[in-house]
Amino acid sequence: MKHIRTQILPSKQRFAKIKAPNELNLKAIAIYVATGFFLDSDTFYKDEVCLLPAHDHTLDEEGYLIESKPWFEWYYEPRQLSFDDAVNEYVTLLKTITKEQFGDSKVILPLSGGLDSRSQALIFKELNNDVQAYSYSFKGGFPEHKISEKVAKACGFKFQKFEIPKGYLWDDIEELAQINGCYSEFTHPRQMAILEDLKAMEGEMSLGHWGDVLFDRGVPEGTQESDIIPLLYKKMVKKDGLALAKSLWETWGLDGEFESYLSQRLEQLLSNIKIDNVSAKVRAFKTSQWAHRWTSTNLSIFEEAHNIHLPYYDNRMCEFICTIPEAYLADRRMQLAHLKTNDALSEITWQDQKPFSIKNYRYNKMPYNLPYRVIDKLKREFNGIIGNPYIQRNFELQFLGDANDQKLRSYLFSKPYLEFIPESIVQSFYDKFKNEDVVRYSHSVSMLLTLSLWHKLFYKTN
Structure with a gap:
């Protein structure tokens, strides 16, 4: 027997065989085409499953899945604490996790124009690690690396910039397919263009993935329970992906209608999350589905270069989120409060609110912008x-x-x-x-x- 415990938010997908026909899972592939990721435990084949997050799995000697039991279920039990206390707890937890992950080791830190990597940068600045930061921009696109370079300079980090060239994909596409198993479409992982440069760096990588979801409202203000399925449908399903999925569904002669099947799957997965608060419920859904089956897929590319660490993927961070009032998480309030403690970082442009910074982003509206x-x-x-x-x-x-x-x-x-x-x-x-x-x-x-x-x-x- 083999026992595997998966994290609340696993950094990689793990697979197992089940007793089922060795046939293509065409319904699952149709959803994959429509959304860009597989749902739940689905894979390309009926006799293979992706091990669910936050479960204890038992496999036999031949690698077949015998049993899966959840050891954690998402909940929402907000504590009575002040906003300042919540921020202090968050910063302390982020620093503790980061220190445990790296100790005094050298750090490779991807920087963007957003808040997650900037939050990491502030932590590493306080920990005094030797940090090699880097960033990239599209050739002919917004110069995101200029924001990142300012963040690195404010923290005293070494910095390297890269430009993602036209057509880089074709030289590396089959290597990329082997790395991510084709569980993610190929137009997203820009890091593949600089994989050899990453391998040449010294240290281990700290990635800020999923902080933007954990530390923000799960749904727009005023969303009701009845709005969740239409909202998820709108966010997840690409219009042309839907058209392609429906064409394949009909060509493959599958029973029923694709849209009805997808809605039923979403309803079932949502019903497994026993949370009344709509925002917290949708965040839990996104984390257990979206993050696990999409975001985590291309982490394997970073892992081709170095060991990776993800502070926002830590079990303690997920459990912490379950106890924080939604009003504190909304609109990135806690991350913003943390970053505002450093004047230099808070004065640098926030890319989502460009040309405004963390200090004055509320002016990103007419007529100021x-x-x-x-x-x-x-x-x-x-x-x-x-x-x-x-x-x-x-x-x-x-x-x-x-x-x-x-x-x-x-x-x-x-x-x-x-x-x-x-x-x-x-x-x-x-x-x-x-x-x-x-x-x-x-x-x-x-x-x-x-x-x-x-x-x-x-x-x-x-």
Whole structure:
């Protein structure tokens, strides 16, 4: 017998066999196509499952799952404490976890223009670790690295910047597929472009993933219980992904309607979370599903370079969140309060509120932000006229242009793959991407590309 205890929020997916037909799980794949991640324990095959988070799993000697029992269930029991006390507890916990993870070791710290990595930076500044920080920006996109560099300088860290080049994906796409098992579409992991540079750094990596979800409201203010399914549906399901999933559902001759099946799955998973507070309930759902099956997938790329540590993934952080009043978590209040204790960091631009900082972001509204918005729009239009279009999304680097298109087509229209996904469906969504709306149909094309790599590298016959 083998016993495995999974964390509340696992940093990697672990799989096991079950007694079931060795067949493709087509319904699960349809959901994957629509959303970009698998739900619950679903995988590509019916006889394989992903081990659920916060469970004790028992496997037999052959690796078959015998039993799974939860050792933790999400709850919401807010304590009676002041906001200042809550912030102090949060900072102390974050510092304790970070100190346990690193001790006096060298640290590799990815920095962004947001709050999670900046919060980590402030902790490492106080711990006096030797930190190598880095950041990257899209070629022709917003220079996020300039914000990160200011954060690193304010903390006294070494800093390295990278530019993500056009078409980097094609040289590394099969390596990426092997690393993440094709459990995530390929237009997101920018870190793949600098994997060799990361390997050359010294230390272990500290990643700030999921802090932005734990320390924010789970749903918009005023959301009711009856609003949850429509809200999740809107957040999770891509419009072109839905259209692709429905096409595949009909082609594969699956029973019922895809949308009804997906809604039923969401309702069932939500019913397992015994929390009355709507915001806390949705946060728990996102963490147990979204984080585990999507966010954690590409952590494996960082792990190819170095050992990784995630303070917001720590069990204690998840349990801490369950005891904090929603009003304190809403709108990133606790993280903002922590960062405001350092004048230098709080004066640096907050990317989500650019050009405003943590100190004055509340002015990011009309008429205060009008000059920036006008100037920014004029810059983008001018750059487009002179042949330097503004890059906002990773797919623009990967799929646009003749060279990218040639590589894309070589995977989408490979003959073995077209035995799995009919050529008529591939051609239809490819044409819509090329001729109708590249933004709207980028997800479906990326999913078709991901399935093509999965079929080439992992597909198995009975």
